[in-house]
Amino acid sequence: MTDHKIFHMPFAKVYPMYVQKAERKNRTQAEVDEVICWLTGYSQEGLQEQVAAGNDFTTFFAQAPNMNPNVALIKGVVCGVRVEDIEHPLMRNIRYMDKLIDELAKGKAMEKILRQRVLALAGSD
Structure with a gap:
């Protein structure tokens, strides 16, 4: 895979766009942070x-x-590509984050975004 421009883009340049996207849909920066921290462990x-x-x-x-x-x-699909089919690990991680922010902006419940309900069901075996 070629070296995409986004790999070298400062995260700090995209982060405010994630927050703006969420806030336009009545979500908060705290929720954006929660999603990103869940994904990355930060x-x-x-x-x-x-x-x-x-x-x-x-x-x-x-x-x-x-x-x-x-x-x-x-x-699911981000930018016309199924995230689970992306082979390059860095691009897949970037698209995972995009997908989570999309779900947040679409009003999905936080427990579903963080895949908690699925885990709770799996743990009840």
Whole structure:
């Protein structure tokens, strides 16, 4: 796969767009942060440090403390491509984040965005 421009784009440049997208649909920055922290394992402080540092997406994901083990539960289409079919790991992680923000902006319940209901059902076996 070629080296996409988004890999070198500062996360801090895209983060406000995620927040704006959510806020236009009456969601909050705190919810955006919760989704991003769930996906990447960053604490709130760690997320804000990444934004302040101006790290690109490559560095942002490389330094992520712990990608959520349930990312495989994220399915669907972003930019006309099924996220579960994306082979390049960095692009797939970026699209996972896009998909979660899309779900937030569409008004989906937080427990569904964070795949908690699915986990609760799986744990009841």
